[in-house]
Amino acid sequence: MEEKKVLLSVKDLHVKFHVRGRTLTAIRGISLDFYEGESIAIVGESGSGKSVFTKTFAGMLDSNGFISEGSILFNDEELADTKVRMTAVDRKLLARCERDLNAYSKLEFGAKTQLEIDALEAEKAAKLSLSPEEEKALTEHIDDLVYKRTELFNVRQTVDTKNEKARYKKMGEDIKAMDQEIKALQKKREDTIAAHKKAVEADETFQKNYNHKMQELKAQYEKEIQAEITEETRQRNEILAKEIILSVGRFDLRRKVSCMGKLLKGFKSAMKHGKDLNNDEIRNAIFDDVTFRVVYQDEEEGTLHGQCILNLAKVNFPKDWTKIRGGKIATVFQDPMTSLNPIITIGKQITSVILQHQNCSELEARARALELMKKVGIPNAEARFDDYPFQYSGGMRQRIVIAIALSCQPKILICDEPTTALDVTIQAQILKLIKDLQKEFKYTIIFITHDLGVVANVADRVAVLYGGQMVELGTCEEVFYDPRHPYTWALLSSLPQLAQRNTELYSITGTPPSLYNKIVGDAFAPRNPYCLKIDTLKEPPMFQVTDTHFAKTWLLDPRAPKVEKPEIIHNIHEKLVEAFNI
Numbered sequence: 001m002e003e004k005k006v007l008l009s010v011k012d013l014h015v016k017f018h019v020r021g022r023t024l025t026a027i028r029g030i031s032l033d034f035y036e037g038e039s040i041a042i043v044g045e046s047g048s049g050k051s052v053f054t055k056t057f058a059g060m061l062d063s064n065g066f067i068s069e070g071s072i073l074f075n076d077e078e079l080a081d082t083k084v085r086m087t088a089v090d091r092k093l094l095a096r097c098e099r100d101l102n103a104y105s106k107l108e109f110g111a112k113t114q115l116e117i118d119a120l121e122a123e124k125a126a127k128l129s130l131s132p133e134e135e136k137a138l139t140e141h142i143d144d145l146v147y148k149r150t151e152l153f154n155v156r157q158t159v160d161t162k163n164e165k166a167r168y169k170k171m172g173e174d175i176k177a178m179d180q181e182i183k184a185l186q187k188k189r190e191d192t193i194a195a196h197k198k199a200v201e202a203d204e205t206f207q208k209n210y211n212h213k214m215q216e217l218k219a220q221y222e223k224e225i226q227a228e229i230t231e232e233t234r235q236r237n238e239i240l241a242k243e244i245i246l247s248v249g250r251f252d253l254r255r256k257v258s259c260m261g262k263l264l265k266g267f268k269s270a271m272k273h274g275k276d277l278n279n280d281e282i283r284n285a286i287f288d289d290v291t292f293r294v295v296y297q298d299e300e301e302g303t304l305h306g307q308c309i310l311n312l313a314k315v316n317f318p319k320d321w322t323k324i325r326g327g328k329i330a331t332v333f334q335d336p337m338t339s340l341n342p343i344i345t346i347g348k349q350i351t352s353v354i355l356q357h358q359n360c361s362e363l364e365a366r367a368r369a370l371e372l373m374k375k376v377g378i379p380n381a382e383a384r385f386d387d388y389p390f391q392y393s394g395g396m397r398q399r400i401v402i403a404i405a406l407s408c409q410p411k412i413l414i415c416d417e418p419t420t421a422l423d424v425t426i427q428a429q430i431l432k433l434i435k436d437l438q439k440e441f442k443y444t445i446i447f448i449t450h451d452l453g454v455v456a457n458v459a460d461r462v463a464v465l466y467g468g469q470m471v472e473l474g475t476c477e478e479v480f481y482d483p484r485h486p487y488t489w490a491l492l493s494s495l496p497q498l499a500q501r502n503t504e505l506y507s508i509t510g511t512p513p514s515l516y517n518k519i520v521g522d523a524f525a526p527r528n529p530y531c532l533k534i535d536t537l538k539e540p541p542m543f544q545v546t547d548t549h550f551a552k553t554w555l556l557d558p559r560a561p562k563v564e565k566p567e568i569i570h571n572i573h574e575k576l577v578e579a580f581n582i
Helices: 050-055 088-128 132-156 165-202 204-224 231-248 253-272 280-288 318-324 346-357 362-375 394-406 424-441 452-458 476-481 486-493 573-580
Strands: 006-019 022-035 039-043 065-074 081-085 293-300 303-311 329-332 412-416 444-449 461-466 469-475
Touching (some): 006 050, 022 050, 022 065, 022 469, 050 412, 081 231, 165 204, 231 253, 231 280, 280 293, 280 303, 329 394, 362 394, 394 424, 469 476
Parallel strands (some): 039 461, 329 412, 412 444
Antiparallel strands (some): 006 022, 461 469
């Protein structure tokens, strides 16, 4: 696996959703590398975060969803290669960038003093407001009441006012009481802040010391920033200015100037607070807030050349997704009935995608579409080109969805349970088709499923998700034959193919955790028959079993008691071979 190129690198990803006045954390700190040309399966129960995780790769999160932390680096040389031909306007913008950066660089001399000023201001602000503990407790209490009030209001809307008058009235009184309590808490916050402010204003000693110290620091700061910058700093700023122009070069003039202003503001703040701008992570963070960073490489004949760092977690320009989604990362969804437009012909749906992402004529697009239809196994493609989706069977529609996904030869193909809506015979055909086409197109498959039979047939590696976290990762053989996490044991034990005659099918007791609340310890602990005391207190780290096998469970800690996996999944190789024809 080490020799393969990392195509997509996810680091400490957190995804949240705003739902009914509360925040739901769907993905909690997943880190995972996807390699070029591999097949990786992502498995877990419904609600474990499988689809949400992969939707972040193509910018398809719902409107109330957002990435709060983490990065998704996409390593595609063709997309990353960036050239900007310098027009007269660009040269003026470059000169302005250099001039402003050189002026801001003087602030670096007073960075230490500025941090002291910030600390002094923060100390005063803390006295004027609530303490972090008070603010957190009060906010959580208000948010909880708002949520309960919203839920009760929604339930009240369903009550039969004719037959349940008393219940309807009682709910109305409860809602009114909650409204009054929320207002009282909000007033308490305002009154407490006002009292703190009054106390600080009345504290003459504090005010005198604060003003004296602030005057001293500001005078010292003004003196420090009068120094002249070095030639080394000027050279650094010249490169920074070129990276700014490279990074905004694809925009129209209005957006280009706007983004350039935001980047300059970001660099000014970084210089003011003494951040090391020779550190790539710090530079990347400044660019990420505005646009992709393009690392300067060289220039010739008035053209700047650089390599773009594609952090998909920080796409701020919607048009950037049009180059990534479909062209580089494509998705096959589980239901072909809803994936295709019922009033547009099959051929038109394929050619429209080709015309959108590739520079070709309609005749060339038609020829490519027909070729793809033949590759995915549509018989008599020329005659079926102008048919509508309802004239195709479910399996044929899914083949067309795959053809559309592959029409621009993407680097990554996300298969979101593509066989769920199909019968068993057609499932096998679709899985074989996806694997056969991978050999020709060399794409990476990310297969989302809860069917371990599918995993056994298509995956090189398996990532097991639970409660928005990755709890186990390994090769297909390691996860099937040497699983280490109790949740993976439970999933394997649930395979109906392992059940013995006249015995009950195994099922995992309980339900997944609520992702509205902060999870303490191991998320699987309440359902884990092998739960240790520490599982309820502290989240386990990711333990390394082999070079390719990792599991997030305290059972792998050297101090933990030795626990054997369930008897039902001992020696399961023969049963899996027979059941899944591996």
